Amino acid sequence: MRTNSYPVFPALSRVGIGSSLALLLMVLSVRADMTIGPWVPLFKGVEHAVAHMTPGNGDANNQAVNVLRIDLTDPDIELQTTPPRTNYVAGSAETSAQTVSSFLAENKAQVAVNANFYSPVDAVGAGGALKVTGLHISRGFVVSSQETLTDSAAFLFTTNNQVTFIPTNFPPTNVTGIYTAVSGRYPLLIGGQSVANDRTSLIPGLQPRTAYGVTQDRRYLLLMTIDGRQSPYSDGSLDSQTAEWLLRFGAWDAVNMDGGGSTTMVAEDCQGNPAELNSSSYVAAYGRERYIGSHLGIHAKPLSTFISNIHVDSAGASATVTWVTETPATSLIEYGPSTAYGSTTPLDSNLDTSHQMTLGGLVPGTTNYFIIHAVADGVEYTAASCSVVTNTSIGIFPFSQVWRYQTNNLDGVAWTASGYDDSHWMGQGPGLLYAEDNPNVAPKGTGLPPYNGGIGKIPITYYFRTHFTFTNSTAGVTLSFSNYLDDGAVFYLNGVEIQRVRMPSAPQVITNTTLANGANDKNACGGDAITTCPVLFTVSGSTISGLVKGDNVLAVELHNFNAGSPDAVFGTALNYSPGPQEVLLAPIIMDQPASIAVDAGKPATFAATASGTDPLVYAWFFNGARIPGASSFTYTIPAVTPGNAGNYQVTVSNMVGVVTSQVAVLTVNGGTPPVITQQPASTTVVTGQPASFAVSATGATGYLWYFNSGAIAGATAPGYSIPAAAAGNAGDYKVVVSNTSGSVTSVVAHLTVTGPPKLTLTPSTAEKSILSWTGTGFILQQSGLESKPPVWVDVPGPVVAAPYTVTNSGPYRFFRLRN
Incomplete structure (x- = not known):
C-alpha cells in the first residue's frame, strides 16, 4: 500500500490559455496523441499535472509525464537543495548520497525531485560522499561551484524566490545574495524557443528525463519528469520532445537536468510519508530508488487543516479510509483511477468528528486517487488529495514465517520433497534466521547454531523448510520472493528447483560444500543483508508448475561465500499475483464532443464515446473547472443561459491511463435578462x-x-x-x-x-380643540353618548390625516382611529 498526498484546488485549464502562450502556439506541432490533464493542487502554491503521449502522428513511442508547478510568488514557498554533508570537502565530499524520498522525509519537504548531475554514480551506498557537478547552492551555502563549462545551464534564486536563468554560467556569475541554485547539462528552451538538437545531444536517444523550466513572467517554476526504459508504459524522451512538453506546460526558459535512473519525483502523502509521483526506471530495475547527490525540495503549507489524520488500508479491490475533522461534519469521498476521480461514496449525513469509508470496485495493483469533502456549519472543506496503490500481489507469508532448519550434510537425501519428514529438524523458529551481529540486519527472529550471542565460524550450508497453503487457482500465477540472504541460496518448490541466487549456474550440482559465488555489495550494503539490500525475484510459468492448490513445501539451502564466514542470514516473504485476465488497454476517445450553438432556454448536450479496458470513468470540465456530478459519457444542460457559454472538455480514464478530449464550444443564441x-x-x-x-x-x-x-x-x-x-x-x-x-x-x-397610534386632543381656543395622532393610513371615526352600545361612524370627509379641528360646543363625542 502506498499513499500520496496531493491536496486539491478547483482544476485549472490545461496549458494553452494565457498571454504568454500566444507566441508559443506558432511553434508547437499539433499532436492529437499528446494529452495533458488538469492541474491538481497538492499544497498551497504547488500543483501537479500528468500528461501522456501514445504512438501516432509520426511518434512511435509512449511517454508518461509528470509536472509540478511551483508558484514562486507564494510567500510560504521555500526552495531547498541538498545541504553539505557533515564532513564537507569542496570538490570531493560535498553531499551525502540519499534517495529523493529520504531527502524529502529528512528535510520535511512537501515535494522533491532530483537535480544536478553528480559523481561517482552508483559507487557508494546511502550516506556515501559524492561530488556535485555544476553550481549548487543550498540555503546560501555554495555546496558546489561552477568550475567548468560542463553543466553550466543554471537557475539562481534569491531568498524571496526571484529567479535568474543563465543558459551558460561560465565564466561563473557572481552569486552574492543567491539563496538557492541548481545547474543542468544544457538548456532546452531560451526565450520561448527550443534549442534542443537531437543530432548533437550530449544525452542522445530516448531516455528518462528530468527538466526544470520557468514561465516568462517568472511566476512559476516547472519541475518535469518523463519516465523511460519501461516499455510499453513509457519509453523515454528525446531532447526535442522534452522541449516541446515544456513549451506545452508554459515554460519560457528550461534546462535538462540529471536523468536516467536518477529521474524521480516524490510528494509527501496524506499520512506524511514520501510517495513517488513518477515511475522510476531504477526502482523498476533494482527495487529501490537510486542514491543520488543532488536534490531540490519544495516546502509549502497544507491547503487545509480541518481534515487530518488520514489513514488508508488497501486490499486487492478496495481501500478503507479513516480521518478526523476538527468539528462534527458530514462527509463523502470522490475517487477513481485518476485525479478526475469519477466515483463518489454515499454521503455520510451523520455529524461526527471520526470518519471511515470504504472505496470499492478498485482494480488490484493500480493507483487510485481520492479526495475527502466535509461540511460543517454550512462551510465545505476539502482535504489534500491522496492516492492509494492497491495490492499488486497477495501475501502468502511474511518475513516472520516459521521455518525448520538443519546443518547436517543432506547430500543424497530428498530433503526438498513434499513428503519428507522434517519433524526431527531444529526449530521451529520465525525469520529472520541469523548468525549475525550487525544491528542493521532486521527483523531478527531466530538465532542459528552455533550462536552464543556473538558470531564465529559457522557451517558452509544451512537447510530450511516451511509449509504454506495456496487456496486459489494456480493458472498463470506469478510468485514474488523478497529475501534477505547472506550469502547465496537455492530455492525448491515441492521438491523442484525454481531459483538460484549467487550460486553456480545449472547444471552444476549443488552440494553441502558448494560455496556461493557472490555476496551482498560491500559499498551499498557493507557486505551484509541489511534492510536496504533485499534480493527480489519472481518465478512463473513452467518453473512453478509444481505449485498446487492446498499444502505446498518451500525448501531453501543457504550457502556461505567462504568456508570461514562468520555470519549467515536467511529470510523470505512470499507473495503471488493472479494470472492475467485480459490485455489492459488505455482509453481512446473515438468520437470527440462537438461544438454547438443553442438558443437560450433550450437544452444542450455534449457527448463523447471512448474505448479501452473497463471501467471507463468520465469527468466533464467547463472552462477548465470540473463539473460536479458530470461523470457520464454525455453531459446535458437542461436550459442554457448566457452564463453556460464557454469551453467544455471530458477526460476518460481507467486503470491504465487517462485521455483528454478536444475542446467543444457552447454558444448561446439570443435571450436577454428581464x-x-x-x-x-x-x-x-x-x-x-x-x-x-x-x-x-x-x-x-x-x-x-x-x-x-x-x-x-x-x-x-x-x-x-x-x-x-x-x-x-x-x-x-x-x-x-x-x-x-x-x-x-x-x-x-x-x-x-x-407602535400603535395615539390620539391627542389639545384645546386651541374656547371654541375649538385640535385632535392629532401618530401614524398614517388611518380613518378618524366618532360616536356620541346616546348610542349604547356606541355606534362608530367615519368623520365626514373622510378624515385620513391629522390634525383635525373639533368644536367644543354641542353634545359630547368620542373619537377613534380605524385601519
Missing part, C-alpha cells in the same frame, strides 16, 4: 397593519423575495405581503427577477413598523 420597470417602494406601517411590496418587470419568469439578504420561503410572486406587520418584520426587502437568460435584482425597499 428588465424591472417599477421598483418596490419603501413603506411605514403601524404594528398590526398589513404591509406589501410589488415589482413590475418585462420578460420575467421567476421571482424570489429577500428579507435582510435571506431568501423568503415561498415568496415567488411579483408582490409580497405581510398581513399584520410586527416589529420583527422591519428591515430591507428586495426581489430577484429572472428568466432563462439571466437575472436582475431590484433596489432595496425598507419597511418601518411603528
Whole structure:
C-alpha cells in the first residue's frame, strides 16, 4: 500500500490559455496523441499535472509525464537543495548520497525531485560522499561551484524566490545574495524557443528525463519528469520532445537536468510519508530508488487543516479510509483511477468528528486517487488529495514465517520433497534466521547454531523448510520472493528447483560444500543483508508448475561465500499475483464532443464515446473547472443561459491511463435578462397593519423575495405581503427577477413598523380643540353618548390625516382611529 498526498484546488485549464502562450502556439506541432490533464493542487502554491503521449502522428513511442508547478510568488514557498554533508570537502565530499524520498522525509519537504548531475554514480551506498557537478547552492551555502563549462545551464534564486536563468554560467556569475541554485547539462528552451538538437545531444536517444523550466513572467517554476526504459508504459524522451512538453506546460526558459535512473519525483502523502509521483526506471530495475547527490525540495503549507489524520488500508479491490475533522461534519469521498476521480461514496449525513469509508470496485495493483469533502456549519472543506496503490500481489507469508532448519550434510537425501519428514529438524523458529551481529540486519527472529550471542565460524550450508497453503487457482500465477540472504541460496518448490541466487549456474550440482559465488555489495550494503539490500525475484510459468492448490513445501539451502564466514542470514516473504485476465488497454476517445450553438432556454448536450479496458470513468470540465456530478459519457444542460457559454472538455480514464478530449464550444443564441420597470417602494406601517411590496418587470419568469439578504420561503410572486406587520418584520426587502437568460435584482425597499397610534386632543381656543395622532393610513371615526352600545361612524370627509379641528360646543363625542 502506498499513499500520496496531493491536496486539491478547483482544476485549472490545461496549458494553452494565457498571454504568454500566444507566441508559443506558432511553434508547437499539433499532436492529437499528446494529452495533458488538469492541474491538481497538492499544497498551497504547488500543483501537479500528468500528461501522456501514445504512438501516432509520426511518434512511435509512449511517454508518461509528470509536472509540478511551483508558484514562486507564494510567500510560504521555500526552495531547498541538498545541504553539505557533515564532513564537507569542496570538490570531493560535498553531499551525502540519499534517495529523493529520504531527502524529502529528512528535510520535511512537501515535494522533491532530483537535480544536478553528480559523481561517482552508483559507487557508494546511502550516506556515501559524492561530488556535485555544476553550481549548487543550498540555503546560501555554495555546496558546489561552477568550475567548468560542463553543466553550466543554471537557475539562481534569491531568498524571496526571484529567479535568474543563465543558459551558460561560465565564466561563473557572481552569486552574492543567491539563496538557492541548481545547474543542468544544457538548456532546452531560451526565450520561448527550443534549442534542443537531437543530432548533437550530449544525452542522445530516448531516455528518462528530468527538466526544470520557468514561465516568462517568472511566476512559476516547472519541475518535469518523463519516465523511460519501461516499455510499453513509457519509453523515454528525446531532447526535442522534452522541449516541446515544456513549451506545452508554459515554460519560457528550461534546462535538462540529471536523468536516467536518477529521474524521480516524490510528494509527501496524506499520512506524511514520501510517495513517488513518477515511475522510476531504477526502482523498476533494482527495487529501490537510486542514491543520488543532488536534490531540490519544495516546502509549502497544507491547503487545509480541518481534515487530518488520514489513514488508508488497501486490499486487492478496495481501500478503507479513516480521518478526523476538527468539528462534527458530514462527509463523502470522490475517487477513481485518476485525479478526475469519477466515483463518489454515499454521503455520510451523520455529524461526527471520526470518519471511515470504504472505496470499492478498485482494480488490484493500480493507483487510485481520492479526495475527502466535509461540511460543517454550512462551510465545505476539502482535504489534500491522496492516492492509494492497491495490492499488486497477495501475501502468502511474511518475513516472520516459521521455518525448520538443519546443518547436517543432506547430500543424497530428498530433503526438498513434499513428503519428507522434517519433524526431527531444529526449530521451529520465525525469520529472520541469523548468525549475525550487525544491528542493521532486521527483523531478527531466530538465532542459528552455533550462536552464543556473538558470531564465529559457522557451517558452509544451512537447510530450511516451511509449509504454506495456496487456496486459489494456480493458472498463470506469478510468485514474488523478497529475501534477505547472506550469502547465496537455492530455492525448491515441492521438491523442484525454481531459483538460484549467487550460486553456480545449472547444471552444476549443488552440494553441502558448494560455496556461493557472490555476496551482498560491500559499498551499498557493507557486505551484509541489511534492510536496504533485499534480493527480489519472481518465478512463473513452467518453473512453478509444481505449485498446487492446498499444502505446498518451500525448501531453501543457504550457502556461505567462504568456508570461514562468520555470519549467515536467511529470510523470505512470499507473495503471488493472479494470472492475467485480459490485455489492459488505455482509453481512446473515438468520437470527440462537438461544438454547438443553442438558443437560450433550450437544452444542450455534449457527448463523447471512448474505448479501452473497463471501467471507463468520465469527468466533464467547463472552462477548465470540473463539473460536479458530470461523470457520464454525455453531459446535458437542461436550459442554457448566457452564463453556460464557454469551453467544455471530458477526460476518460481507467486503470491504465487517462485521455483528454478536444475542446467543444457552447454558444448561446439570443435571450436577454428581464428588465424591472417599477421598483418596490419603501413603506411605514403601524404594528398590526398589513404591509406589501410589488415589482413590475418585462420578460420575467421567476421571482424570489429577500428579507435582510435571506431568501423568503415561498415568496415567488411579483408582490409580497405581510398581513399584520410586527416589529420583527422591519428591515430591507428586495426581489430577484429572472428568466432563462439571466437575472436582475431590484433596489432595496425598507419597511418601518411603528407602535400603535395615539390620539391627542389639545384645546386651541374656547371654541375649538385640535385632535392629532401618530401614524398614517388611518380613518378618524366618532360616536356620541346616546348610542349604547356606541355606534362608530367615519368623520365626514373622510378624515385620513391629522390634525383635525373639533368644536367644543354641542353634545359630547368620542373619537377613534380605524385601519
